[in-house]
Amino acid sequence: MWHLGTNTQVDGGPSMSEAVLGIDIGGTNMAGGLISSEGEILHKVEIPTEASRGSEAVFSNIKSVAEELLRWADLKGVPVSRIGISTAGQVDPSAGTILYATDTFPGWTGFPLKQRLQPEFGLEVFVENDALAAGWGEKCFGLAQDAHDFIMLTLGTGVGGAVFARGKLLSGSANLAGLIGHMTVDPYGRPCNCGGRGCVEQYASATAIAKTALQSVGLPSDSVLRGKISRAGSALSAKDVFDAARLGDGRAQEVVAEAALYLGAAIGSLINLLNPELVVLSGGVSRAGDYFLRQVHAAAQQYSTAVAFENVDIRISQFMEDCGVMGAGAVAYTSGIHRLDPH
Ligand SMILES: [Zn+2]
Missing domain, CATH: 3.30.420.40 (ATPase, nucleotide binding domain)
Structure with missing residues (x-):
């Protein structure tokens, strides 16, 4: 079971007093949330992805979203340990790179997102495909908990x-x-x-x-x-x-x-x-x-x-428009460790 019960840790994941950032990168907009271990969105930010401007523009927007969320967390005294990213395209979750994205995301294919984002904030970064992340969201916080x-x-x-x-x-x-x-x-x-x-x-x-x-x-x-x-x-x-x-x-x-x-x-x-x-x-x-x-x-x-x-x-x-953000947060909490691993 994936209930993130009080006073427990998920396989070395963040402790209960901490929150994570979940950022969902969609074709039109990206949304970020500061998410508690109970699956509550404490603060939320949404800005245009600007995918057509290329991967550096998208990366700069991701940083802006993370900065705003971390500023808010700091103000409220909420410790943050991890960032989970949910993105369109095929992802290598262990390297945190984008293996393939369509032409609507020019330059996104091959982008080393984890490697680039991790040093920016000194936080662990986990990257997952958006549909898989949505599955994690339901498993951790939604209808599929049991x-x-x-x-x-x-x-x-x-x-x-x-x-x-x-x-x-x-x-x-x-x-x-x-x-x-x-x-x-x-x-x-x-x-x-x-x-x-x-x-x-x-x-x-x-x-x-x-x-x-x-x-x-x-x-x-x-x-x-x-x-x-x-x-x-x-x-x-x-x-x-x-x-x-x-x-x-x-x-x-x-x-x-x-x-x-x-x-x-x-x-x-x-x-x-x-x-x-x-x-x-x-x-x-x-x-x-x-x-x-x-x-x-x-x-x-x-x-x-x-x-x-x-x-x-x-x-x-039941997450409606927050499905992506919840999925990204769940990826940070689980760090994708509970896959049936490729042999
Ligand atoms: Zn097809």
Whole structure:
């Protein structure tokens, strides 16, 4: 169990009177939090990531966030011992470097984040991929505290995943396990930027839901979705689509149902494969709440065996917009030590 109970230490981690910094680096914004061992955010800062300005600009912004949080901690007399970072891209957690990031983060691939950040503040730094960090957040502070076998899905620009087996993060042979977003749910389906086709993130990410809705044709003049599209244009969000669906827009309901079906099919396969006790959804799409969850649940049931489905709960993270910061804080607390290590 991962309860960070009072007056205990987590395998040499920070003591209870201390807090950690958790910084989540997203494509648009980065958020940092000073997080107590009970998972309480004592102070929070959010600034633009400015990823397009290159890795040095991003690094300088990370330092600004850390400085502000440490200033606050100092003022309140809260000791800080570690920094946890959650970032987009593939990460080497032992070296604390970014192994691969997409073109939206120019210069981030290969960036030695731990090595650069550690001497700046004299604090230990731990770096983890954002989806894996979100899994740690649920394990330490959230819905998965008592779960040994669970799956985390983050539904945002893409679909990120983390698999925990017997209480440990499944790493795979090269720390790449859990790329659930690239599970094929239609071999003849939409091409994906991973080079594959029909990946679940092409249907069930927040980006994909908005894109599917934007491609709608022949919408009636009184359509709520049509109104939202004419106001937002290409900036239409998944939230707009969910709002339209809830207001009874037929096409928006179809788009949501399709996303839920593909996501549920992927979850159904994961349930059969891994027999988890819990699946947690977080990110933009998860904010659609029960309306979306009910449909995902029904599809997961349809695409999994009855006996495995009986043993699983599918729930939405309670952290909402703080999911990334909580994940980053959890990475600092656990220092990623409880992986099923690559052999
Ligand atoms: Zn893919």
